[in-house]
Amino acid sequence: MLHRYFIKTPWWTKKVFSSYIWDLPPDGRSVYLTFDDGPDPEVTEWVLDELKKYHAYATFFCVGENVEKFPDVYQKILDSGHATGNHSYSHFNGWQTDVETYINDVAAATKLVRSNLFRPPYGRIKSSQAKKIPDALERTDAKIIMWDVLSADFDPAFTPQNCVDNVLKNVRPGSIVVFHDSERASKNLKFALPRVMSYLAENKYQFKKIE
Numbered sequence: 001m002l003h004r005y006f007i008k009t010p011w012w013t014k015k016v017f018s019s020y021i022w023d024l025p026p027d028g029r030s031v032y033l034t035f036d037d038g039p040d041p042e043v044t045e046w047v048l049d050e051l052k053k054y055h056a057y058a059t060f061f062c063v064g065e066n067v068e069k070f071p072d073v074y075q076k077i078l079d080s081g082h083a084t085g086n087h088s089y090s091h092f093n094g095w096q097t098d099v100e101t102y103i104n105d106v107a108a109a110t111k112l113v114r115s116n117l118f119r120p121p122y123g124r125i126k127s128s129q130a131k132k133i134p135d136a137l138e139r140t141d142a143k144i145i146m147w148d149v150l151s152a153d154f155d156p157a158f159t160p161q162n163c164v165d166n167v168l169k170n171v172r173p174g175s176i177v178v179f180h181d182s183e184r185a186s187k188n189l190k191f192a193l194p195r196v197m198s199y200l201a202e203n204k205y206q207f208k209k210i211e
Helices: 011-016 041-053 064-069 071-079 099-110 133-137 160-168 186-202
Strands: 030-036 059-062 083-086 176-180
Touching (some): 041 186, 059 071, 071 083
Parallel strands (some): 030 176
16 A cells, blocks of 8 residues: 555664654563544543553643643543643644744643653654754653554545554554544544454553653
8 A cells, every 4th residue: 555654664764763762662561552633522532431441551642722622631631640742732744844933833732731752743853843842842851752653543545444454563562553533533543443452452462651
């Protein structure tokens, strides 16, 4: 299937961009589920219910604009024990945005999402922007979190079963896996997430948040 991104991040990408976090050291059989683009009242609530079934913890990379619209849903993520990360305020593509505009946008999200974790929308960020992320997050321990495996749940070119296969064929202990708690992804997500979690739980994986 032709698409403009990797489902499994190649080793050379991780090596070239080694200052970003693509996966985590295997802590037993841990896997790190992440959810981008929320919070969304319907989809995020559904995800939280699914995670609860497995006593699972995850990391939600939240868009500031959505946190502002749905503060109660954002609070529920925190109250449920999950981690949150900054996913910018307006979901700009870093490659198409000047440094000042980009960093100001991330800083706007910092007022709503207090975290040392940042994931660039689309995974697209210039090195000149990346250098200023600690300032934008107001954290000296800022970390740019990428991923090891994409479910591609956001992409209508993939069927729900494709999204399951994307994860299960590529996941390994320490993988950071991307899903999206957004309306756009919900059809694929609602099919894929329960099946992925069921399989991984049966295979003794533990679902952890990024600390």
